[in-house]
Amino acid sequence: MSEHEYTPKSKAGKWFNDRLPLLSLGAHLTDYPTPKNLNYWWTFGGILTFCLITQIVTGIVLAMHYVAHADLAFESVEKIMRDVNYGWLIRYIHSNGASMFFLAVYIHIFRSLFFGSFKSPRELIWIIGMLIYILMMAAAFMGYVLPWGQMSFWGATVITNLFSAIPLVGESVVTWLWGGYSVDNPTLTRFFSLHYLIPFLILGLVVLHIWALHIPGNNNPVGIDIKKPSKDTVPFHPYITIKDIFALLMFMIIFAGFVFFSPNVLGHADNYIPANPLITPAHIVPEWYLLPFYAILRSVPDKLGGVILMFGALFVLIILPWLDTSKVRSAIFRPMYRQFFWIFVVDVLALGYLGAMPAEGVYLFLARIATTYYFLHFIVILPALGFFEKTDPLPASISEPVLTGGFSAVPTRTDKIINEKK
Amino acid sequence: MSKQEDKKDRRDFLFTASYTVGAVGIGATIWPLIHQMNPDESVKALATTEVDISQVESGKSITVLWRGKPIFIKRRTPDEIQEAKAVALKDLPDPQKDEERVKEGKDEWLVMVGVCTHLGCVPLKDKGDFNGWFCPCHGSHYDISGRVRKGPAPKNMEIPKYEFVDSNTIKIG
Amino acid sequence: MKKNNIKKILAAILITTFFCGKAFSASKDLLKIDWSFAGITGKFERDSLQRGYQVYKEVCSSCHSMKYLSYRNLGQKGGPEFTLEEVKAIAASYDVEDGPNSEGEMYERAGRPSDHFVNPYPNDNAAIAANGGAYPPDMSVLVKARPGGANYIYSILMGYEEKPVGFVLDEGVYYNKYMDGNKIKMMSPLSDNLIEYTDGTNATQAQMAKDVTTFLTWAAEPHLEARHRTGTKVIIYLILLATLVYFSMKRIWSRVDAEK
Numbered sequence: 001m002s003e004h005e006y007t008p009k010s011k012a013g014k015w016f017n018d019r020l021p022l023l024s025l026g027a028h029l030t031d032y033p034t035p036k037n038l039n040y041w042w043t044f045g046g047i048l049t050f051c052l053i054t055q056i057v058t059g060i061v062l063a064m065h066y067v068a069h070a071d072l073a074f075e076s077v078e079k080i081m082r083d084v085n086y087g088w089l090i091r092y093i094h095s096n097g098a099s100m101f102f103l104a105v106y107i108h109i110f111r112s113l114f115f116g117s118f119k120s121p122r123e124l125i126w127i128i129g130m131l132i133y134i135l136m137m138a139a140a141f142m143g144y145v146l147p148w149g150q151m152s153f154w155g156a157t158v159i160t161n162l163f164s165a166i167p168l169v170g171e172s173v174v175t176w177l178w179g180g181y182s183v184d185n186p187t188l189t190r191f192f193s194l195h196y197l198i199p200f201l202i203l204g205l206v207v208l209h210i211w212a213l214h215i216p217g218n219n220n221p222v223g224i225d226i227k228k229p230s231k232d233t234v235p236f237h238p239y240i241t242i243k244d245i246f247a248l249l250m251f252m253i254i255f256a257g258f259v260f261f262s263p264n265v266l267g268h269a270d271n272y273i274p275a276n277p278l279i280t281p282a283h284i285v286p287e288w289y290l291l292p293f294y295a296i297l298r299s300v301p302d303k304l305g306g307v308i309l310m311f312g313a314l315f316v317l318i319i320l321p322w323l324d325t326s327k328v329r330s331a332i333f334r335p336m337y338r339q340f341f342w343i344f345v346v347d348v349l350a351l352g353y354l355g356a357m358p359a360e361g362v363y364l365f366l367a368r369i370a371t372t373y374y375f376l377h378f379i380v381i382l383p384a385l386g387f388f389e390k391t392d393p394l395p396a397s398i399s400e401p402v403l404t405g406g407f408s409a410v411p412t413r414t415d416k417i418i419n420e421k422k
Numbered sequence: 423m424s425k426q427e428d429k430k431d432r433r434d435f436l437f438t439a440s441y442t443v444g445a446v447g448i449g450a451t452i453w454p455l456i457h458q459m460n461p462d463e464s465v466k467a468l469a470t471t472e473v474d475i476s477q478v479e480s481g482k483s484i485t486v487l488w489r490g491k492p493i494f495i496k497r498r499t500p501d502e503i504q505e506a507k508a509v510a511l512k513d514l515p516d517p518q519k520d521e522e523r524v525k526e527g528k529d530e531w532l533v534m535v536g537v538c539t540h541l542g543c544v545p546l547k548d549k550g551d552f553n554g555w556f557c558p559c560h561g562s563h564y565d566i567s568g569r570v571r572k573g574p575a576p577k578n579m580e581i582p583k584y585e586f587v588d589s590n591t592i593k594i595g
Numbered sequence: 596m597k598k599n600n601i602k603k604i605l606a607a608i609l610i611t612t613f614f615c616g617k618a619f620s621a622s623k624d625l626l627k628i629d630w631s632f633a634g635i636t637g638k639f640e641r642d643s644l645q646r647g648y649q650v651y652k653e654v655c656s657s658c659h660s661m662k663y664l665s666y667r668n669l670g671q672k673g674g675p676e677f678t679l680e681e682v683k684a685i686a687a688s689y690d691v692e693d694g695p696n697s698e699g700e701m702y703e704r705a706g707r708p709s710d711h712f713v714n715p716y717p718n719d720n721a722a723i724a725a726n727g728g729a730y731p732p733d734m735s736v737l738v739k740a741r742p743g744g745a746n747y748i749y750s751i752l753m754g755y756e757e758k759p760v761g762f763v764l765d766e767g768v769y770y771n772k773y774m775d776g777n778k779i780k781m782m783s784p785l786s787d788n789l790i791e792y793t794d795g796t797n798a799t800q801a802q803m804a805k806d807v808t809t810f811l812t813w814a815a816e817p818h819l820e821a822r823h824r825t826g827t828k829v830i831i832y833l834i835l836l837a838t839l840v841y842f843s844m845k846r847i848w849s850r851v852d853a854e855k
Contacts, residue, residue, distance in 0.1 A: 061458055086454035090455075239848060243844055260827075282775075436846060439839050443836050
């Protein structure tokens with residue numbers, strides 16, 4: 001971290017800061033130079049931090065009343081909803097908060113895809129972000145099991161059963177995961193423990209994520225490097241803090257809409273039926289935010305193949321910085337990539353929809369096409385674009401487009417800018 | 423006022439208003455998080471309990487559970503009542519007349535929280551030097567009105583809120 | 596550039612909502628009622644809740660438990676709001692198992708407001724055995740446990756019909772228009788004037804179905820009214836604060852724009 005010559009104003013402050021430079025850290029975060037052209041797609045990092053804190057606080061409170069035992073879990077959740085003071089509110093915030101968390105993370109990820117935030121020198125930020133995403137999915141999956149409804153139980157059964165596809169050790173791994181011969185109380189209690197743990201692992205990774213970001217500084221909509229110090233940046237506080245707060249309030253209105261007026265629309269009715277190992281629901285579906293991966297999993301008839309492809313879908317995302325060969329970051333200057341980006345968005349939405357449908361007939365057929373296209377995008381299209389795409393000329397600085405009222409058509413020091421920060 | 427000052431005042435008002443409204447929101451958010459730890463509806467529903475005392479004979483006592491604590495219900499004999507009334511206030515570490523510890527017209531019935539006022543142990547009945555209760559933990563003695571006579575306990579055993587629903591039933595809490 | 600993006604975002608949203616709409620309106624066209632509790636200002640009608648409880652008590656409770664409810668819930672705000680005396684009387688009309696006593700025996704006593712609703716059967720297996728192999732589901736959260744919610748419950752109650760010609764029905768199975776597969780093991784529980792409402796309302800099948808569905812919706816969501824009230828306040832507050840913050844933001848950023 002770059003050293004700031006920050007001197008605390010008070011003697012007590014100086015004493016403390018000499019021993020643990022928290023005040024210097026605070027000054028760094030306050031003064032942190034941020035590109036002044038960031039648009040609202042950049043507010044989702046702050047929104048995600050809010051989501052994480054919300055989930056942790058409501059989760060800890062729920063854990064004061066929830067009982068992690070197969071015989072009592074469902075009832076303890078009902079007790080929270082009925083008897084605990086504001087229990088219904090805290091529970092609905094937590095369950096809808098998970099959905100809002102994923103909504104925000106998908107917007108955040110797609111922002112990165114569009115504006116090339118994952119490109120050099122920000123590859124590690126991207127990878128840490130991917131790790132956070134994976135941990136989020138694990139935490140959400142286990143959290144959904146805790147109410148011990150029909151979907152909790154059967155979703156857990158289906159997904160843990162996937163590991164039996166591993167050659168040789170598969171069955172042992174599944175038994176180990178279950179702590180028994182089927183999903184049952186031991187599974188529930190360990191999922192509760194890990195569900196409580198993971199958000200704090202995420203918190204640690206978020207610190208690393210932001211730390212790694214602060215080394216090169218933020219990307220920006222135009223995708224060109226900003227040399228510091230620069231009149232193209234503003235101090236994080238108050239310019240970015242106030243904008244983040246505004247965006248957060250907009251986000252909270254949508255959040256409140258779900259919590260107070262439609263708290264169960266994103267869930268599945270079957271999860272209000274207590275878990276029954278003898279009756280399988282007609283359609284087992286995960287929560288909406290896991291549907292694209294579910295669709296990919298089910299498009300392969302072979303169990304192991306489906307598992308490999310599902311993890312493969314995650315893998316190609318992780319190695320994205322090395323798949324996208326374009327030297328231009330922002331899609332604003334990449335006319336071909338822009339088209340493929342939106343097609344990719346539609347593809348992911350299609351996978352999500354198909355993941356909720358039964359895996360048969362025309363749905364299965366379409367899911368296979370969408371899955372194929374997903375991999376095509378990463379493995380063929382992105383690498384090829386780097387070579388074939390004719391990118392638009394980049395502006396000289398981020399102020400320039402604002403001053404001249406548009407992007408300059410004259411090629412400016414494009415190559416110099418791109419090659420500088422490598 | 424100059425235009426500059428005017429602008430500054432408006433800006434300050436805007437910021438102050440934002441902070442204030444924001445603070446209200448934060449306070450409103452924190453309250454449910456704190457209040458959820460207060461007793462929930464099911465606990466509050468068990469805040470009162472009704473006890474059937476028709477089977478308690480003269481000279482005998484029963485112990486019931488109320489809000490997680492033992493309640494001693496003793497039906498005193500006429501001699502015991504006499505004895506309780508006869509104690510001089512100056513002999514009591516925590517002076518209290520027997521009449522203040524029972525319901526009018528029902529001085530047979532002694533209803534008290536069976537928890538020693540010293541450090542919370544449950545005293546043993548029909549023990550001690552004063553024909554009442556004795557706490558084995560640190561040696562406090564209580565008399566036939568549940569008043570402390572000897573030992574480290576500072577106060578008499580607590581009389582809970584209760585009432586006679588009818589002659590066979592009392593409602594505690 | 597921007598317009599193009601917006602067009603694409605709109606297209607994506609349209610496609611998504613179309614498919615979402617299809618997915619969510621899954622089941623066959625249910626009967627729909629203009630429920631008083633629907634919508635953002637939804638509230639329960641007290642008398643409908645009280646009548647609904649009467650239907651539950653006199654018709655449904657012989658087979659269906661509601662184990663997550665307590666008698667005291669019948670008196671709390673936002674529900675049927677029976678008086679304390681009425682609640683005590685309702686509770687006392689049931690025998691509740693308690694114990695063991697000091698002899699080690701279980702015994703029966705009159706119900707209290709703090710007791711949970713008494714189950715018609717000692718356990719699930721007894722319930723299944725007594726109902727031809729089908730478990731009469733507990734109704735505490737039944738309205739939330741079925742896609743279509745209140746409309747679904749109402750439709751099932753009103754959906755009994757003569758089976759179509761050639762449709763095979765086993766003994767003890769009945770034809771219902773809205774049931775998945777059209778087969779249901781519960782015979783039509785409601786019919787005109789099956790019970791006599793204490794408030795004098797005409798007890799038609801439709802009326803009873805509406806009242807008991809309203810009651811079941813409250814049972815599944817006892818805090819619905821508080822939730823709507825609080826939600827309205829929260830969103831108005833957020834809009835107010837967002838407005839103040841928006842203008843603060845514009846004011847702060849005007850310094851940057853001024854520097855150009």
